Amino acid sequence: MEFTNRIELTSLKEAAEKIKAEIAQIVIGQQSTIEYILTALLADGHILLEGVPGVAKTLIAKVIAKTIDVDFGRIQFTPDLMPTDVLGTSLYNTKSTEFEFRQGPVFANIVLVDEVNRAPAKTQSALFEVMEERQVTVDGTTYPMSEPFLILATQNPVEHEGTYRLPEAQLDRFLFKLNIGYPSVAEEAQILKGHNERRRLSEAVNEVKSVITASQLSALRDIILHVHVEENLLEYIVKIVGATRSHPALFLGASPRASVALLNSCKALAALRGRDFIIPDDVQELAYPVLRHRIILTPEREMEGSTPDEVIRLILEKTEVPR
Incomplete structure (x- = not known):
C-alpha cells in the first residue's frame, strides 16, 4: 500500500531540487554536505564547515548563499579583527551633533564567516548574541536582525598554525559541524576538467541564480513544524x-x-x-x-x-x- 503524506511536501522538494541544480553547476561532489546544509537552512540553524584549505568550504558557502534571494555578507576573520569590525560602531556626526550607528557586515541575511577560528576569543564573543538571539546590542541599543538570518562559518582544523579553539558557548550555537574531506579521484579529475574547459570560477559563481526568496524559505520552514x-x-x-x-x-x-x-x-x-x-x-x-x-x-x-x-x-x- 502506498503511503500518503499528511502534509504537502511538493513545494519543499521542488525548491530543494532547484537549489541543488544551481549548486551542481559549480560544486563537484559533496552531495551529503549540501543536503545537510539545506537541512540546516530549513531547521533555521547555523553551520560550521571544517576542512583543510582548498576543499571548497568557502565556495560551497558562497554558492548556496547565492541561490537564495537575500542579502549576503562576508567577514574574513583574522587575528587582528575587532568586535566592532563585525558588529559595527557608533560614529559622531558633526552635522547632526549626534552619534550614528554604522552597521557591520554581520547585518545581512546570510553571513559567510571565513576562517572563523583565526580570530581570538574577544572577537568570537561578538557572535554570541547575534547567533542565539538574532540581535546586536551596541552602546546599550539593541538592533534586531532581519529574517532569515544564517551564519555559514568555515574553519581549518585546530592543529593548523594560527588557529584558535572556538569557545564552547559559541560551538553550541552551531546547529551542525560538517567535516569537508578531500574529493574522490573521479571528482578531482572532474574538477580539473571543469577548470580546463570553462571561464574563471569567480565568473561562474557570479552567474549562479537565486531560485527562492526569503518569504518562500519562511514558508518552507513552516512546513517543517508539522x-x-x-x-x-x-x-x-x-x-x-x-x-x-x-x-x-x-x-x-x-x-x-x-x-x-x-x-x-x-x-x-x-x-x-x-x-x-x-x-x-x-x-x-x-x-x-x-x-x-x-x-x-x-x-x-x-x-x-x-x-x-x-x-x-x-x-x-x-x-x-x-x-
Missing part, C-alpha cells in the same frame, strides 16, 4: 544526548540545546527526503553533525587519538532503538 514525531523518538533523542553527559570518555557532554537541535534537524531532513515523519535512522545519521562539536573528550582519550565521532558511534550502539 513533521510528525512519535513520543518514543523524542525519548530516543533525550537518551542519546543524555548519554554524552555521563560517558567516561567525555569531559563535557551536550546541553539540552543539542536535543532541540537534533529534533529540529531530523524533522527538516525527513521532509527533504519526502517524509512527514522522522524515523530512528534520521536521529542516528544526524547525531554526528549535531553532537561532534558539542562534546569534549577527556585529555586521556585525546592523547589516545580518539575522536568525538567514535564516542558518538559507541553511544548509538548502546542506546536501544525504538521499534
